[in-house]
Amino acid sequence: KAGVTQTPRYLIKTRGQQVTLSCSPISGHRSVSWYQQTPGQGLQFLFEYFSETQRNKGNFPGRFSGRQFSNSRSEMNVSTLELGDSALYLCASSLTGTSGDTQYFGPGTRLTVL
């Protein structure tokens, strides 16, 4: 079974631009979660989607948004990029997203904002 894939793997943007990251979950998984990882803050939860609906959201500004498609693929968008948005963005998928479920992570997208 193919794992979680994320595209692109690396991105360089400038302040003020916007960016869209893509995540393809493991086949059959309906829950997709997004995390931001930085050296200073560690791994922080952005949001989770299940069956095209956002069920859970972390404490990030509205510049961070996401969506999920009917095939469970998900995208996240960051508008008006700031230097502090430079980070590794990780996507994880699971069957249901519930607490006994296992999350499977992709390799991440490394975003650099100049």
Add this chain to the structure above:
Amino acid sequence: DAKTTQPNSMESNEEEPVHLPCNHSTISGTDYIHWYRQLPSQGPEYVIHGLTSNVNNRMASLAIAEDRKSSTLILHRATLRDAAVYYCILRDMESRSTLGRLYFGRGTQLTVWP
């Protein structure tokens, strides 16, 4: 969600057993105990999880204290590939706040010496 406390770092020699401790004194009866690890330049990966009883899988064993206020992840024979940051995470099965969400702390950096 209940918090966990882990040592910042631990060291081991190759082929020796490793016991990674985690304290969770405020754990509730509905909290699952999950362990994930993150190898360098990769996304986190699931290791093991349990609720009340000790658990074994091909990667590791999870020993849960009788009062559930602490747990220990056991790697039976450490290899160089086990060098990673190990995260102990609680997930409340009755809380909507854990839907699709893992609360990552700082984890334990495990160094394995050849």
